[in-house]
Amino acid sequence: xxxxxxxxxxxxxxxxxxxxxxxxxxxxxxxxxxxxxxxxxxxxxxxxxxxxxxxxxxxxxxxxxxxxxxxxxxxxxxxxxxxxxxxxxxxxxxxxxxxxxxxxxxxxxxxxxxxxxxxxxxxxxxxxxxxxxxxxxxxxxxxxxxxxxxxxxxxxxxxxxxxxxxxxxxxxxxxxxxxxxxxxxxxxxxxxxxxxxxxxxxxxxxxxxxxxxxxxxxxxxxxxxxxxxxxxxxxxxxxxxxxxxxxxxxxxxxxxxxxxxxxxxxxxxxxxxxxxxxxxxxxxxxxxxxxxxxxxxxxxxxxxxxxxxxxxxxxxxxxxxxxxxxxxxxxxxxxxxxxxxxxxxxxxxxxxxxxxxxxxxxxxx
Numbered sequence: 184x185x186x187x188x189x190x191x192x193x194x195x196x197x198x199x200x201x202x203x204x205x206x207x208x209x210x211x212x213x214x215x216x217x218x219x220x221x222x223x224x225x226x227x228x229x230x231x232x233x234x235x236x237x238x239x240x241x242x243x244x245x246x247x248x249x250x251x252x253x254x255x256x257x258x259x260x261x262x263x264x265x266x267x268x269x270x271x272x273x274x275x276x277x278x279x280x281x282x283x284x285x286x287x288x289x290x291x292x293x294x295x296x297x298x299x300x301x302x303x304x305x306x307x308x309x310x311x312x313x314x315x316x317x318x319x320x321x322x323x324x325x326x327x328x329x330x331x332x333x334x335x336x337x338x339x340x341x342x343x344x345x346x347x348x349x350x351x352x353x354x355x356x357x358x359x360x361x362x363x364x365x366x367x368x369x370x371x372x373x374x375x376x377x378x379x380x381x382x383x384x385x386x387x388x389x390x391x392x393x394x395x396x397x398x399x400x401x402x403x404x405x406x407x408x409x410x411x412x413x414x415x416x417x418x419x420x421x422x423x424x425x426x427x428x429x430x431x432x433x434x435x436x437x438x439x440x441x442x443x444x445x446x447x448x449x450x451x452x453x454x455x456x457x458x459x460x461x462x463x464x465x466x467x468x469x470x471x472x473x474x475x476x477x478x479x480x481x482x483x484x485x486x487x488x489x490x491x492x493x494x495x496x497x498x499x500x501x502x503x504x505x506x507x508x509x510x511x512x513x514x515x516x517x518x519x520x521x522x523x524x525x526x527x528x529x530x531x532x533x534x535x536x537x538x539x540x541x542x543x544x545x546x547x548x
Contacts, residue, residue: 189265195240195278196271201414202236205229207489207520209498210512215413218275221285222390222411225274230255231267238271240278300406302395307407311381311391322386327430334433337440341464344444351457353546361455368459369466370404372435376428376470377407383427384409387420412481413490421485425478432467436460465542474531487520496521496528 199219205212206226214232217224227235233254237247244264251259268277275283294301304310320326341348355362381391392410396403415421436459443456471479475493484492499521502509510518 186261186265189268190244190261192268193240193243193246194238194268194271196235196238196276197278197280200276202232203414204418205232205488206413207487207495207517208491209495210514210517212514213490216276217411217414218283220282221275223274223283223286224411224414230263231270234259234267235271235276238277296400298399300395300397302393303405304394307381307391307394308385310394311378311385311407314378315382315385318382319386322383330434330437331430333437334430337433337437338464338468340440340444341460348457348461349542349545351454352461353548354454355458356546358454362458365455365459365462369462372432372463372466374405375435376432377405379427379431380409380424381407383424384412384415387415387424389415389424418485418488422482425481425485426471428478429467429470432463432470436463436467439463472531472535474528483524489520492520492524493528496524500525 197219201217201219203215203217205214208226212229213226214229215224215226216232216235230251234247234251237250244259244261247264248259251257271277272280273283275281291300293299315322355365378394381394384391389409390411391407393406393408395406397406398404409424412421412424415424439456439459443453443460446453446456470477471482473479473483480492484490489495499510499513499517502513513521
């Protein structure tokens with residue numbers, strides 16, 4: 184394409200291209216872009232996103248240059264324009280451009296007896312779509328909000344009666360058959376936790392890439408991979424998908440909580456139920472701790488509009504040690520976020536360690 188033709192060209196993004204919201208990634212703010220056919224994703228800067236959002240087939244370089252200059256305080260040069268067109272054309276994102284070759288999936292590490300992963304269903308997206316159609320009425324806010332209120336009440340009641348519950352849990356530890364039953368229930372709860380993420384993603388138009396089994400002996404757990412959660416519509420959708428597993432875990436405990444509170448003080452069932460409630464609540468709420476790889480970590484990232492929060496925090500701290508020059512690219516907001524997350528992570532780790540130690544001592548004391 185000649186320079187004159189490129190200047191006059193009025194490009195249009197092909198239908199179905201998804202432009203993601205702004206994401207803080209280290210010193211930069213980026214946007215993710217996804218191809219509608221190959222589902223390949225890549226990132227662009229805020230200037231490229233600004234131009235891409237206006238490629239509707241009616242504007243050329245001369246039309247976009249004034250609004251670009253008003254937004255960024257500098258002229259949109261022909262070199263920048265041509266480079267952007269070349270990038271979008273090569274990736275098949277413009278109307279009339281050929282589809283690029285779909286990227287080859289990353290090779291899986293070999294499985295062993297001690298660790299590995301294995302897909303369990305041929306089409307994870309279709310499987311979770313069928314579950315979503317079945318469960319869709321239960322996902323309405325008119326159902327979920329009362330359930331959330333009931334969960335919060337249960338957590339408050341468990342905290343109020345924590346002494347009795349911990350005593351019952353200590354008794355459960357000395358009852359191997361009852362403890363095995365509780366462990367099996369918690370394992371099933373983790374399995375449903377993973378499926379809850381997939382069903383919630385389907386509810387907001389997400390794509391479930393894989394459902395399988397991951398083992399790190401002696402543990403073996405189901406996993407459900409949502410590969411495009413960063414493209415879900417709006418911050419609320421991302422938070423709901425990330426928190427769906429913990430919400431389901433707590434909902435499963437509701438009938439057991441009612442049962443325990445209604446039992447007489449000398450009932451034999453109180454100890455197993457107390458242990459189930461304590462361990463199940465720890466399992467659910469610990470997932471909301473904002474440390475990787477837990478769901479709470481993803482939720483915090485979604486809430487802040489930040490990606491790769493932990494590794495980028497480590498990179499930021501390393502830059503601080505190198506001096507002010509290394510921090511020049513970080514905005515004040517980025518500096519506040521990474522500093523706060525570094526300090527908060529230390530406090531969280533200390534609190535978790537203290538709580539775990541206290542719980543163990545209480546149970547074996």
